[in-house]
Amino acid sequence: MPQRLKQEVRERIVAAAAAIFADQGYAIAKLSDVAERAETSTSNIYKYFANKEALFDEIVTPALAGQLLKLLRTRIRELGQLDSWTSADAAGSDHARALLSFWVEHRHVTLVLLRGAEGTRFTHFRDLIAREMERLAADYISRTRGEQALSPELAFVLHKLFVRTVDMLADILTEYDKPAAIQQAFAHFWRYQLAGLQALLTLQSAPQPGPPISSTTSRAPD
Structure with a gap:
């Protein structure tokens, strides 16, 4: 039997x-x-x-991976339609709230996709998420400020910024498992990140680096 x-x-x-x-x-x-x-x-x-x-x-299905990517794209694209990005947290944005709800409901799946999928068909998903945020940010700059605004230095900063954003997402979901704590941690992170992103991406002219700095090591005065 x-x-x-x-x-x-x-x-x-x-x-x-x-x-x-x-x-x-x-x-x-x-x-x-x-x-x-x-x-x-x-x-x-x-x-x-x-x-x-x-x-x-x-546990980790293509449908869930696709849903996460779609929610992230929608959330980032929303920023280009807002005057004040700092209001686009979970309290002020339906798209941010939907993304946060996914992270809370599917915390383990999200963690696997962001830092634990090595050896699976989702091995490159972490890099895909970072590249997608980078691509959408670059598209926004080119559309609003012209392609010339995306200098090599700015492209480098964006790349590193979004790689570390993925790390922060995973760090929060690793540290906290209670919905209220996850929500509070992301509220702090988004307050910091959204203000910085708006300043960086919507700047109408490149920041001035200041006077040239000599590569010669300065000697402290006697």
Whole structure:
């Protein structure tokens, strides 16, 4: 007689795997760790899932990855239609609130996509997110200020800024698991980031670097 599988056990395995993949990353996560967290045996996991990859595919789906990317694009594009970007936080923007709600509801999935997908079909998703933010910012500058405004130096700063933005998103979701704490942390981050982005992207002329600085090391006065 075929063994009867229990939905409650399956759900425990999926929840445990999501947490382990988010904490450790897919590449180094072990099914034995999943089993321990789910309070079952490794052999029992194989009754529900063929292997670690099948378990991962149950948790991190193309639909969720696509939804996250769509929400992020919509949120960034909204900024170009606002006079004051500092109001575009979760309290003042439906798009920001929708993105934040996704991060809260799918915290483990988001963490895997941002820093734990090595060895899966989503390996490059983290870089894709950073590049997409960079591309949308560059498009906004070119559209509003002309292509000449996107200097090599500004392009470099934007690239590094958005790479580190991805790090900050993941750091917040790693540090906090309660919705209220996540919301408060992003409120602080967005207050800082949105003001800086608006100043950087909407500046009508390049900032003046000041007088030339000699590459010769200055000697302190005697």
